[in-house]
Every structure is written in structure tokens, then in C-alpha cells.
Amino acid sequence: MKKAKKKPRIRPLAICVFRHEGRILVSENYDPTKRETFYRPLGGGIEFGERGIDAVAREIHEELGAAVRDLAYLGALENIFTYDGKPGHEIVLVYDGSFVNSSLYGRERLTGREGDALITVVWKPLTAFGPGSPPLYPDGLLELLSSAT
Template sequence: MRAESTSGEEVVKVLSPWLWPVLVIVSVAAAGAFGPGWALVVVAVAAWSLWSRLRRGDREGSAEPRVVQPLVLGLVEHDGKLLVCEERDEAAGGSVWRPPGGVINFGELAEDALKRQVRPTLGALTGLTAFGAVENHPVVDGRRGHQIVLLYRATLADPARYGVEDLGGARWHPVRDFVAGTEKLRPEGLAELLTQEPLR
């Protein structure tokens, strides 16, 4: 079971009823026994301790929840080339290539999500068939993500689009480069799948 984080406000609620009376008593005792200088030391240490707890509680309480993200991608192949988009992945040390697609919304079928994601740039897709599923762990802005990615073979409904070099940011890239490892393909494990089960 995951322990709930404590926010700064909760720390204040717990400590405020008794913190300052105790500080006054301890400060007076320290001043009587060791002099006024020790009273200031006691107050400073207590204040620093409280400030540290407040900062830690606020930082933990404001952290975004970490969840697994469901994605769906379409594998469109033509003449030995795969339709891919370029993106940055800090874990890979630069640019990587990824087939078009995106996030599956709650309650949405994966095939419907894929068609929705690519329609503005690629138009309609046909012939969708399941190809496999992989896990991916991208790092963006220093944050490590976790994705479950469903992969589908797909065909462009408009044959004329196969002759277009750039389809709204998606480009044709030789599959052999990904299989050989000379170009980085994401999600993780997709290149290995292509060596085991070619798209054609």
C-alpha cells in the first residue's frame, strides 16, 4: 500500500497547537541555564526543521501522479519503406523515428483511436490488422515515461499519398535502416519485431 504524502498545510495543522508553547518553554529554559544566546539557537533550529518539513511536504504533495500511457501506432509500409515521424528522446540521446499514431482515450477502441489520430495528416486508413504490442520508456524534459503501445498494420486509403514524400511531418524511411540499427526506431522493441515478422 502506498503511503499518502503530507502537504505543508497538514504539517502546520499538526504542529501549530503545541509547537510555539514548547519553543517558548525550551527557549526560557535554555536562556536560564546557558544564557540568551542559546535561546536564539533553539528557535533557529526549530524554525529550520519546520521549514524543511514544509518544503518536503509541498514538493511531494504537488508531484504529478505517474501512470502508464496507452498508445496505438500504425505501421504503413511501401516499397521497403516505413512511414515514420521524427521526435526527440533524451534517453536515446537525440532524434528517433516513430510510426504515426497517438494516445488511446478512455473507452475508445484502439483502431478508432489510430484512425482519429492520423486522419488530419494521412487521411483515412484501411486494412487494419494487429501486429503486436510493446512497452516503451521515453524520457522527455527529464521525466521518464511508461507506455504500452499497440501496433497495427495499416494501408493508406488514398493511393496518391504513397507518392508524397512528406505527409504532414510523416516521411518514408527504409525499414532496413531500423533493422540494422543505423537509425533509432521507437517504441522500444519494434525494430526487433520487424526482423522477426516483416510487414510484407
């Protein structure tokens, strides 16, 4: 008997935008199929029964070992994409927030964890994103941030 193929699902995510002196904190990623470097704020999946705001706090703690405060909902984005040749679909709740430990704002580069893998996290100026530059995901985030300031 053949095993049924798993039906693709929409994934609920919550991300946090940390801002400091015109820069935002983003993880640096690479899509090997597209041969493209891209950036996205930290965050991750929302568990069943978990509120988005709680998911953001949990994910930031898991990824950086850092506590957050002053979380504020900015909006939601729908992200339909292809990564490493595979289709993806996300509903992304976007939050603004601050670190409890203010020393994190003075570091150009941080190392975090995504599961068992190490991730590189950097402060990038918002002006570094746009046409001809490595993309910032999810799509629509730059516009959301522009309207939220």
C-alpha cells in the same frame, strides 16, 4: 497547503505502421536533452472506452487528415524511456494499415499536425534503422516487424 505532485502514469498508445516498397512511414522527432533525432510511427493516445483500432484511425486522421483501411493488429510493446529528461512509460498497440488515398505513398515527405505543432513525416527504409543509426521507437518495433512479415 502544498499541491500534491502528479503521480506518473502508464500511457496506452496505438500506432500504425504503413509499409510501401521496403519503407515505413515515420515521424521525425528530436530529443533536445539527448541531442538525438529519432523516428516513430504515427499514432497516439487511446481514450477511455476507445478501442485501439479506433484510436489508430482517429489519430491518423487528426495528424494527416487521411483515412486508413485494412488495419491489422501486429502486437503490443512496452516502452519505458526518457524524453527531454523526463521518464515515460507506454503500452503500445501496434497495427499495420493502408491509406485509402494511395497518392500518399508517392510522396517522400508529408507535413502533419500534432496538436498545434507541425510534424514532419517521412518514408524511411527499414534498413535505415539499426546499430549506429537514429533509433526507431518504440523499442522492439523492428523485431516485431521482422516477425510479422
